[in-house]
Amino acid sequence: MSDSAAAASVRQGKRLKPRSGRRTFWRYRWLYLFMVPGIIYYLIYQYVPMLGLVVAFQDYNLLKGVTGSPWVGLDNFRTVFSSPDFPVLMKNTLLLSVYRIIFNMLPDLILALMLNEIRVRWFKKWVQTLTYGPHFLSWIIVYGLVYAFFAPGSGLVTTFMRDMGWSSVDVLTNSSVFRPMLILTEIWKSTGYGAIIYLAALANINQELYEAAAIDGAGRWRQLWNVTLPGVRDVFVLMLILRLGHILDAGFEQVYIFLNVRVYDVGDILDTWIFRRGIEQMQFSVPAAVGVFKSMIGLVLVLGANKIAKKLGGSGIW
Template sequence: MTIRSKMWRYRWLYIFMVPGIVYYLVYHYVPMFGLVVAFQDYNLMKGVTGSPWVGLDNFRAVFESPDFPQLMRNTVLLSVYRLIFGMLPDLILALMLNEIRVRWFKKTIQTLTYGPHFLSWIIVYGIMFSFFAPGSGLVTTFFRDMGWGSIDVLTNSALFRPMLVTTDIWKSTGYGAIIYLATLAGINNEQYEAAAIDGAGRWRQLWHVTLPGVRDVFMLLVILRLGSILDAGFEQVYIFLNVRVYGVGDILDTWIFRRGIEEMNYSVPAAVGVFKSVIGFVLVLGANKLAKKFGGSGIW
């Protein structure tokens, strides 16, 4: 069968692919032309074609900035904390829900854990502020009235990163568990039946059937998160950030936001964006190679 005849045979599949292809071309590939801003002294009035070319000067400005080491450290640490502490709760919740046999109880727990995903970070911060606002929060007032002293959560640099990670886990665990639940639903029940015939209990079935069944998906999500390790969650950090925690909370995204939006300097933030993309691409390639080396399927 020739290529032309194959294309005609599957013509409807190709037609259905057209909207997705157009979407990626328009919103993902055409905007890549804007990367040239990172190599220009961009002027909003002159545009991309009229702004002077400065080569790697914007990258030098970023790497030579006295704030850059601290920004990188904060960004990487926060992303690593999210990666280490944020992925296991998704898997654990999915495994627990998978073991529940009472449907109404399972649906209730799943709804309660999935609900926070729909809350914006503004609302989450409002909840945190109502509980831990210095001097007026419910928890801080309770501690003060009980004579236990005052607590400082929102403006304590030692607690800022744990607070971000904890609120992120609370907000996203239910949503993240859906991916694992879909994977668990695809495991062949005959594997559990065979394990039960061999005398395996629930824990043995979990170890030898369930966990191997979700291993590839877990590795895939790890690889994808490594690719965005320099994206430490701009929206959450920007909303929770305050002057007293800048030393541990200011990340690359909040810094380029101030440079790009508040100072109207678009070239330096564009250079940071290119730098982040290159680092993410290298990490994805490396993680994918390691995953295949240790028996995983990887991304491709």
């Protein structure tokens, strides 16, 4: 091919590329159209509110707004870190979050493994329905149920124990059992729904692996350890990384509803403190600084956990 012909071919290829791109876009136009609501949602509710981060560096005033409020630099962060309540808040938040990671992830996986072993279809559906149901109850209803059973002096369980002459159990206002009560109610409410993810991962495991293991003489327990658990390892690591990103959240809605004055020393967390300071006392700058601090910690933990997961042979998030 001559130089002029090659040059003409290159020019023709360059002219065809834009048309090829437009044809591809037009071919998948409906898929792109389906992406628009999601993109708009994230722009409005995830990215645009990030402009409000400047409030953390201002002495924000509602009347003056973001543009008129004076700039104070890092004073709000100094106020947070020098507060005598901050060590207690961090301790309670981290403990509750770690308890949730340890005691909430394993029940999800265990329930999924048990459901995967059930061969009677009607019984499996019955168990799934029974365990999924609590997820759709609000925390207010869950608190109402707990209060009905364990209210001091009038709950069903406390009344029964009193009538039997036994010592009553103070659940709602006892600092020593407040955290276990939060974890147990969280397990009861979310385990069934959390198992759905692991059931989907179990369904994607190649059945030929089980057949090969059975031919090699592996029983159900050996198949569980050598086939099933490795098959859901990546999903478990992914869920762990996502939970680490929210380690400073500790479940605001549940804690706020169950919280009372007698258990502040073990139940008051960063989010409940932010709510009281920001909404009840109308001080927005200090809670915004706490929000920035939480976001930075979550970002560092997600990046670190993802890197460690990849070094250990997992897929991570990206």
